[in-house]
Amino acid sequence: MEKQTITRVKLTAAEGMTLTNGELFGKVIFLGENDSADNWREITDEEASQLTAEEGEE
Amino acid sequence: MSEYAVMPLDDYVGACNAIREKTNDDQLIIKSGEMASQIEEVFDTAYSAGYGVGYGDGDGDGHKYGYDTGLIEGQRAEYDKFWDGIQNNGNRREYNYTFGFFPTELFYPKYDIVPKSGTNTFRSFGGFVNADGVTVYDEPIDLAERLESCGVVLDCSQSPSVSGLVARSLSISRLPVIDTRKATTLDTFALGATALVTVDKIILKDDGSQDLRRAFEETPKLQNIVFEGVIGYNGTDFHWSTKLSKASHISIMNAVTAEKSISIIFSQTAVDNAFETSEGAADGSTSEEWLNLLATKPNCTVSLA
Numbered sequence: 001m002e003k004q005t006i007t008r009v010k011l012t013a014a015e016g017m018t019l020t021n022g023e024l025f026g027k028v029i030f031l032g033e034n035d036s037a038d039n040w041r042e043i044t045d046e047e048a049s050q051l052t053a054e055e056g057e058e
Numbered sequence: 059m060s061e062y063a064v065m066p067l068d069d070y071v072g073a074c075n076a077i078r079e080k081t082n083d084d085q086l087i088i089k090s091g092e093m094a095s096q097i098e099e100v101f102d103t104a105y106s107a108g109y110g111v112g113y114g115d116g117d118g119d120g121h122k123y124g125y126d127t128g129l130i131e132g133q134r135a136e137y138d139k140f141w142d143g144i145q146n147n148g149n150r151r152e153y154n155y156t157f158g159f160f161p162t163e164l165f166y167p168k169y170d171i172v173p174k175s176g177t178n179t180f181r182s183f184g185g186f187v188n189a190d191g192v193t194v195y196d197e198p199i200d201l202a203e204r205l206e207s208c209g210v211v212l213d214c215s216q217s218p219s220v221s222g223l224v225a226r227s228l229s230i231s232r233l234p235v236i237d238t239r240k241a242t243t244l245d246t247f248a249l250g251a252t253a254l255v256t257v258d259k260i261i262l263k264d265d266g267s268q269d270l271r272r273a274f275e276e277t278p279k280l281q282n283i284v285f286e287g288v289i290g291y292n293g294t295d296f297h298w299s300t301k302l303s304k305a306s307h308i309s310i311m312n313a314v315t316a317e318k319s320i321s322i323i324f325s326q327t328a329v330d331n332a333f334e335t336s337e338g339a340a341d342g343s344t345s346e347e348w349l350n351l352l353a354t355k356p357n358c359t360v361s362l363a
Binding site for chain 1: 297319320321323326343349352353355356357358359360361362363
C-alpha cells in the first residue's frame, strides 16, 4: 500500500468574480504543479461573459 | 375396356355423398333410376363451389398479395436508388457535409459510412430552414442505434479530420464509437450539439497531439463520454456540460496526458453533483474522491467554471 499526500493550490474567486489567466476562466482553479497563482487574476463575471463570448462563433 | 378405372357403384355413391356433405347439400343419393342425374348434380355443385372459392380467393387474396408484394418491391427499389446514389454504391469515401440538414426520417444508410476525407459530415443533421429562415430540427435520434438497425457502421478510423463531425446538430442524442486516430484535429467536433447525451467512446491518438479545445463546446446535455488514448495539446473544455457523470469525469482525467502542463475545464455544477458526498449535498468539488482524482494528474490545472 502506498500513501501520498498531495498538495494542490486551490484558488477560489470572490462572489461575483471569475478567475482567469487570459485563456481560461473559472470560479475555482486547482493549480497544476507548474502553474502559479501569479498567473491568475480576478475579473468580474460580466467581463468574463463578454470575453468568453468573444472567443468565437463557429 | 374403358380407359377409366371402374369404381364399384357403392363406392361412387359413397364418394358423391361425401362430396354432398362437403358442399352442405343434404340431398343424399339414393339408389334409384334417378341416380345418374343425382350424381351429375353432385359434381355440378362441387364444381361450382370449388370454382367460386378459387376465383374469390384468387381475386381477393391473390390481388392483395400481388399489390403488397409490388409495393414492398417498389419501396425497396426506391431505397436502393436513393442510397446507391448518395453512397456511390458503397464506394463513397468523401463525406464533406454530406448529411448536413438531412432529415432524420430518411436516414437509413445502406452502406457503411467510411469517410476518408471531408469534414462536418453530420453538421446540422436533422435541421430544416423554413420559409421564415428559421432552422427547425427533427426530434433527436440515437445515431448509434439507427446505424445498428441498418446493419452499417460509421467508421472514422481512416479520416484525417473529424472536425465538426456532428457540429450544430440538434438531432443526435447518442454517438457510436468514433475512432479518431488518423485525425489531426477534433476541433469543433460536437460544437453546439445541444441534444447530445452520450458518446460511446472517442478513441484518440496516444501522442496527445490532437486539438480538443472546442470539441465539446455547447454540449449542455452531455452526460456520458468515454475516452481512450491521450488528451494533450491544449486540453479540453467541458464547462457547458453541467450533467456530466462521475464516470465521464474520471475517463477524461484518466486520458489527460501526464507528460506536460495542461489545463482542463469542467462545470462546477457537474463536479459538485457527480462527486457529491451524499444525495443533494452538491459538494463534490471538495470531496476526497474528487481531490484524489485530481491528484492523479498533478501536471494538470483544472478549472471549474
